[in-house]
Amino acid sequence: MTKVYSFPRGGISYEDPAAPSRDSLITAFLPALSVIPLIQHSGGRAYPLASVGDPVKEGMLVGRGQGPGSANVHATVPGRVIRMASWKMSDGRTNDALIIRMEGSFEKLGKRNEIYPWEGLLPYDLQRLIAEYGVVEMESPGRPVSDIIASLRSSSEVVTLVVRCVFDDPWLAADYVLCKERMKAVIEGSRILARAVRAGRIIFAVSKGEKSLGDELLSQAGSWEPASSMVLVGSRYPQRNQRELELVIRNYGKRENIDLGSLLVLGPATLAAVHDAVKLKMPILDRYVAVGGSAVKKPHVVKVRLGTRVGEVFEQCGGFYGRPRRIAVGSPLLGRAVTDPDEPIMKTTYAVFALLEGQKPADPYSNCISCGECRNVCPVGLDPEELFKRTRVNGFPREEITADRAAECHGCGCCEAVCPSELPLSSTITASAIRGN
Numbered sequence: 001m002t003k004v005y006s007f008p009r010g011g012i013s014y015e016d017p018a019a020p021s022r023d024s025l026i027t028a029f030l031p032a033l034s035v036i037p038l039i040q041h042s043g044g045r046a047y048p049l050a051s052v053g054d055p056v057k058e059g060m061l062v063g064r065g066q067g068p069g070s071a072n073v074h075a076t077v078p079g080r081v082i083r084m085a086s087w088k089m090s091d092g093r094t095n096d097a098l099i100i101r102m103e104g105s106f107e108k109l110g111k112r113n114e115i116y117p118w119e120g121l122l123p124y125d126l127q128r129l130i131a132e133y134g135v136v137e138m139e140s141p142g143r144p145v146s147d148i149i150a151s152l153r154s155s156s157e158v159v160t161l162v163v164r165c166v167f168d169d170p171w172l173a174a175d176y177v178l179c180k181e182r183m184k185a186v187i188e189g190s191r192i193l194a195r196a197v198r199a200g201r202i203i204f205a206v207s208k209g210e211k212s213l214g215d216e217l218l219s220q221a222g223s224w225e226p227a228s229s230m231v232l233v234g235s236r237y238p239q240r241n242q243r244e245l246e247l248v249i250r251n252y253g254k255r256e257n258i259d260l261g262s263l264l265v266l267g268p269a270t271l272a273a274v275h276d277a278v279k280l281k282m283p284i285l286d287r288y289v290a291v292g293g294s295a296v297k298k299p300h301v302v303k304v305r306l307g308t309r310v311g312e313v314f315e316q317c318g319g320f321y322g323r324p325r326r327i328a329v330g331s332p333l334l335g336r337a338v339t340d341p342d343e344p345i346m347k348t349t350y351a352v353f354a355l356l357e358g359q360k361p362a363d364p365y366s367n368c369i370s371c372g373e374c375r376n377v378c379p380v381g382l383d384p385e386e387l388f389k390r391t392r393v394n395g396f397p398r399e400e401i402t403a404d405r406a407a408e409c410h411g412c413g414c415c416e417a418v419c420p421s422e423l424p425l426s427s428t429i430t431a432s433a434i435r436g437n
């Protein structure tokens with residue numbers, strides 16, 4: 001029997017009937033108005049190359065990345081820039097966006113893509129193409145992939161590329177669908193990336209319940225260089241988290257006596273984007289997004305053009321049963337609130353949800369019933385109850401506030417998901433780690 005590698009402690013089995021099913025894929029209508037932000041990931045702002053009144057083409061560069069951390073931004077529909085908009089992001093930074101009214105003809109949509117051979121290109125050329133087409137990690141934190149390549153290429157260590165096909169959260173339905181629908185692109189994107197960082201091996205990390213997907217990936221990868229293998233991993237959340245995934249892949253390396261060196265972990269959507277940038281010379285135009293939640297009439301996985309407004313995406317899923325109390329992007333375990341339905345789908349948006357029930361207000365710490373559930377599920381071995389209480393007690397001596405331990409929290413949200421008092425544990429702990437108190 002194939003060995004399954006799991007992280008040693010904590011975690012939860014996460015199911016959510018309000019998430020869309022994996023066989024519910026629809027393609028969204030193209031947006032009449034698209035919103036193209038100059039920041040679409042955790043890094044810096046791109047410099048705008050188009051002004052109000054300018055015509056733009058589908059896939060045209062409209063924002064130039066400004067050095068490390070920043071990524072190029074492209075128009076996703078043809079049209080005209082009708083205005084610029086600004087809004088405050090959840091991290092406090094201001095983002096600017098080009099508002100584009102769709103008009104004119106599409107250069108790529110429905111056309112046969114030209115294929116560009118890449119096998120003869122040097123790693124530096126691959127990195128340059130990946131930067132030119134603005135490829136970032138397609139989920140948080142969304143680092144520019146060319147930056148990741150640059151940092152690995154400057155090191156002399158062996159590199160292993162880990163393709164993360166880990167579906168420990170039903171809100172990853174869109175990544176699963178993309179992996180099935182665009183498997184060839186995912187595999188070739190992996191090979192391109194492996195060449196760019198001179199990786200010695202590719203590991204497909206696959207949830208144990210998806211072995212057939214892993215077998216298919218391996219059989220399609222065939223005997224291509226570099227050698228690829230599959231590692232079955234547990235399906236407890238947060239197995240896909242960088243820390244937990246690295247832990248199990250390192251265990252695999254030890255057991256098989258393989259020197260894996262540095263691990264580069266990327267998901268299928270990012271690798272398909274690498275393929276499109278290098279083989280088709282095309283920026284990211286679409287994102288597969290899981291759309292659902294108790295307020296949404298018809299949850300779906302939606303293939304949607306970047307820049308489509310979140311409110312429109314919900315409309316394409318039948319609209320709402322009632323007035324949603326909470327709208328957010330990401331999985332409900334990690335979601336970031338959306339305050340404006342005009343906020344667009346961006347490169348890192350893998351899920352959006354709307355709930356009829358609101359988030360509980362931050363209750364006083366005294367509501368804790370000391371059941372210990374939060375301790376049982378923390379994969380890092382922290383005491384979320386204690387950290388939460390310490391961060392919330394006014395006037396608690398500063399030196400006793402365990403910011404160092406709070407900094408170990410990676411915000412997986414397991415503690416909050418199981419707390420019977422519905423205390424905002426992970427959000428409070430991660431906020432205190434950022435503040436440093």
Ligand code: SF4
Binds near residue numbers: 368372373418420
């Ligand atoms: S799970 Fe909630 S109620 Fe239970 S100990 Fe932790 S904080 Fe307190």
Ligand code: SF4
Binds near residue numbers: 382408411
């Ligand atoms: S959010 Fe932080 S404290 Fe809570 S379970 Fe995850 S790692 Fe532990």
